[in-house]
Amino acid sequence: MNQKELYLLLNTELSRLGEADDSAIALAIRHFIVANPGQKGLAALTRICRRIARQRGIQNVFNLIKRLEVSFAFRKPSLAIYDHTLHLIGGAQKYGCTIAHALQDDFDITLIANKPVRHHDLQSWYQLDLSRCRIAIIPIPFYEGQNKEHLDPAAITSRRMANPFHIISLESGRYDFFINNSMVEMVFPLANCSLFICHFPERKPSSYFYVDRYQHLIFNSRYTAEWIQKKWGLRPGIHIYPPVDMNGSVNFSAKENIILSAARFDPGGNKQQLRMVQIFNELSRRQPHHLRGWKLILAGGSPRDNPYLQSIHKAIAESGLQNVELQVNISAAELKGLYQRARIFWHLCGLDQNEPELVEHFGMTTAEAMQNGCVPVVFAGGGLLEIVENGVSGLLFSSKDQLIKQTFALITEPQLLQSMAERACQRGKIFGRGIFEPRVKELFGKMLNDYRLAE
Amino acid sequence: MENENIKKTLQELKNYYGAEREKLPGIDELIREPVDREIVTDFWKLSNAEIEREMYNRMSILDADADCLPSGPIPSHRFLLGKPIVFIKKIMRRLTNPYSSMLLQKQNQLNRELVTFQLLTFLKFRHLEKRIRKMEEKMAAFPDTRQTKPEIEERTAQKQ
Numbered sequence: 001m002n003q004k005e006l007y008l009l010l011n012t013e014l015s016r017l018g019e020a021d022d023s024a025i026a027l028a029i030r031h032f033i034v035a036n037p038g039q040k041g042l043a044a045l046t047r048i049c050r051r052i053a054r055q056r057g058i059q060n061v062f063n064l065i066k067r068l069e070v071s072f073a074f075r076k077p078s079l080a081i082y083d084h085t086l087h088l089i090g091g092a093q094k095y096g097c098t099i100a101h102a103l104q105d106d107f108d109i110t111l112i113a114n115k116p117v118r119h120h121d122l123q124s125w126y127q128l129d130l131s132r133c134r135i136a137i138i139p140i141p142f143y144e145g146q147n148k149e150h151l152d153p154a155a156i157t158s159r160r161m162a163n164p165f166h167i168i169s170l171e172s173g174r175y176d177f178f179i180n181n182s183m184v185e186m187v188f189p190l191a192n193c194s195l196f197i198c199h200f201p202e203r204k205p206s207s208y209f210y211v212d213r214y215q216h217l218i219f220n221s222r223y224t225a226e227w228i229q230k231k232w233g234l235r236p237g238i239h240i241y242p243p244v245d246m247n248g249s250v251n252f253s254a255k256e257n258i259i260l261s262a263a264r265f266d267p268g269g270n271k272q273q274l275r276m277v278q279i280f281n282e283l284s285r286r287q288p289h290h291l292r293g294w295k296l297i298l299a300g301g302s303p304r305d306n307p308y309l310q311s312i313h314k315a316i317a318e319s320g321l322q323n324v325e326l327q328v329n330i331s332a333a334e335l336k337g338l339y340q341r342a343r344i345f346w347h348l349c350g351l352d353q354n355e356p357e358l359v360e361h362f363g364m365t366t367a368e369a370m371q372n373g374c375v376p377v378v379f380a381g382g383g384l385l386e387i388v389e390n391g392v393s394g395l396l397f398s399s400k401d402q403l404i405k406q407t408f409a410l411i412t413e414p415q416l417l418q419s420m421a422e423r424a425c426q427r428g429k430i431f432g433r434g435i436f437e438p439r440v441k442e443l444f445g446k447m448l449n450d451y452r453l454a455e
Numbered sequence: 456m457e458n459e460n461i462k463k464t465l466q467e468l469k470n471y472y473g474a475e476r477e478k479l480p481g482i483d484e485l486i487r488e489p490v491d492r493e494i495v496t497d498f499w500k501l502s503n504a505e506i507e508r509e510m511y512n513r514m515s516i517l518d519a520d521a522d523c524l525p526s527g528p529i530p531s532h533r534f535l536l537g538k539p540i541v542f543i544k545k546i547m548r549r550l551t552n553p554y555s556s557m558l559l560q561k562q563n564q565l566n567r568e569l570v571t572f573q574l575l576t577f578l579k580f581r582h583l584e585k586r587i588r589k590m591e592e593k594m595a596a597f598p599d600t601r602q603t604k605p606e607i608e609e610r611t612a613q614k615q
Contacts, residue, residue: 038457170485
């Protein structure tokens with residue numbers, strides 16, 4: 001292409017500024033700079049930038065300059081991952097941190113949080129070395145005054161209240177790539193390339209809903225995708241299952257007669273541990289002979305002064321059951337030990353629930369249990385249907401009676417239990433970090449290639 | 456050398472527009488278009504939990520709006536005309552105050568009563584829901600005595 005043609009191309013792109021896409025403009029300008037690297041050409045670039053700023057806003061021209069820097073390989077692309085709950089341990093947070101871990105060689109990564117959190121915390125919670133990532137703490141004044149550990153986005157009830165998350169929206173504009181892993185729909189993305197990770201669409205679109213302004217929408221399970229369409233009317237984009245990383249050898253001979261549940265002791269009782277105690281009690285009364293030697297262990301995290309946890313303690317005491325144990329706020333290593341010892345894994349979340357958000361969106365603990373050779377007996381709903389193949393790598397139930405029958409079948413048929421445990425272990429591997437990280441790298445590799453204006 | 460020039464120019468432009476960016480007050484100005492829009496909720500499609508959340512939100516808005524008496528100073532929006540307009544408004548407010556406040560106070564009272572009534576209805580709903588949930592739990596605790604056809608036949612055969 002000669003110089004005249006380049007000028008023509010650039011002028012065409014600039015004359016269509018209103019509707020032209022950012023990549024076309026960036027590419028035309030890149031060609032122009034390469035063809036005119038002298039002072040005259042660079043002076044023209046300054047004029048072009050002024051024109052774009054006038055017509056499309058300062059953020060647009062700022063983004064264009066950042067993109068050109070990356071395109072000319074003057075620096076690494078920058079990427080920010082925002083999570084308003086990064087200071088708390090959880091599955092969604094692990095998802096974001098594993099993405100950071102996978103990409104920290106190719107990007108300059110900043111983890112944006114609203115409350116203090118250290119590299120050391122993330123390392124001990126998720127066994128991920130994130131030392132090459134920067135952590136930026138940006139407090140949100142609206143929530144600082146409330147002095148609560150959890151920043152509740154649902155507190156913003158109408159547009160009469162100012163959007164407290166605009167501080168994060170403005171920050172997003174500093175980076176080439178911005179990932180919103182926080183399930184806060186109120187962050188408007190200003191970066192060149194933006195991604196929203198949806199773990200579940202909890203709220204209907206209302207005040208300050210900007211998910212449709214993100215370029216890519218990532219979802220964690222097909223169940224979540226279904227509800228993204230139903231609740232938000234948006235087409236879900238990229239499906240990546242959460243990383244479950246319990247790898248290690250499974251020693252089936254070291255297994256004990258344990259039914260395990262690993263779930264947070266949610267104060268609202270969503271995980272239904274109380275019901276597990278009642279069902280185990282019923283099972284013990286119905287089949288005392290077969291249940292002899294079996295134990296129910298309920299493990300999970302809990303806030304202090306949790307009335308739901310107290311009600312479970314009370315139920316155990318009243319039932320007189322000696323073989324029910326509570327393991328509250330135990331370490332990751334202790335939990336892994338329990339998984340390795342347990343034969344059966346129970347998960348009741350979603351049973352007899354009408355609200356879609358009360359059903360498990362994916363079920364990371366179920367996949368963890370399977371990787372450790374536990375046979376999952378879980379509720380047939382939500383994301384659990386995608387993890388467990390009924391009758392092959394575990395059992396699915398829809399009612400209490402079905403759960404009792406299936407558990408009894410496993411207890412009384414050791415061969416069935418053993419073969420299913422082996423298949424569960426195999427199945428669990430498809431949710432490992434070894435699958436997750438290459439998938440993330442592939443996705444971002446493609447995006448980065450486009451971003452660099454590679455031809 | 457050429458690359459160095461490009462790098463330097465881009466850096467200068469980035470610094471300049473980065474600083475300009477900081478000066479702007481909000482996102483609308485940064486991208487030259489309004490970011491917010493009105494999203495209408497289709498109440499008929501809401502789930503039970505969503506309805507409860509919506510009721511709670513509306514209650515707090517009603518509560519904030521219940522007081523319809525004029526409050527606070529009259530603000531000025533114009534550079535030169537502002538002061539005389541505010542002055543006239545203040546006089547108007549003084550003159551009409553004895554009559555309007557009588558009506559507005561009555562309206563206020565009615566608003567307060569209505570908001571309180573709505574709140575009580577909301578609480579009543581919650582109590583009823585709690586009672587229903589407890590009853591359901593109690594019912595679930597009863598042993599399931601339903602029998603399948605083969606079980607009944609087996610039992611009948613045993614009796615015979």
